[in-house]
Amino acid sequence: MKKIVILMVVLFSIGLQAQEQKNKNAKYTFEVNGNCETCKKRIENAAFGVKGVKSAVWNIETHQFDLILNEEKTDVLTVKKAIVAVGHDVGELKADDAVYDKLHHCCKYERK
Secondary structure, eight states, rough: OOOHHHHHHHHHHHHHHHHOEEEEEETEEEEEOOOHHHHHHHHHHHHHTTTTEEEEEOOTTTOOEEEEEETOOOOOOHHHHHHHHHTOBBTTBBBOHHHHHTTTTGGOOOOO
16 A cells, blocks of 8 residues: 555656646747837847847837747746847836837837
8 A cells, every 4th residue: 555655646746747847949929119120139139138048030020029938947028028128118018218218219119
């Protein structure tokens, strides 16, 4: 009986570990406000500044940001906060007005 209980505990803990595994190539797409090539460089550099980001591509025309990251090292909210910190609104997250105001005039977009 004792061996059965130990076996069940071991199997249960293995099952929990399998559920906790994070995706090493998680893909996300979301909107980031911006206007030009300078914005593109700033947005992508902000994302690549987050450890665990594997790919970061912002499309100037559609404002869609495609992200691939290692969820064992970071999460999508951390990347969004890094982009907001350099002056670009990301969906529900808004850049600080002082940071936005420092953007070059061509980089200023209509804020909602």
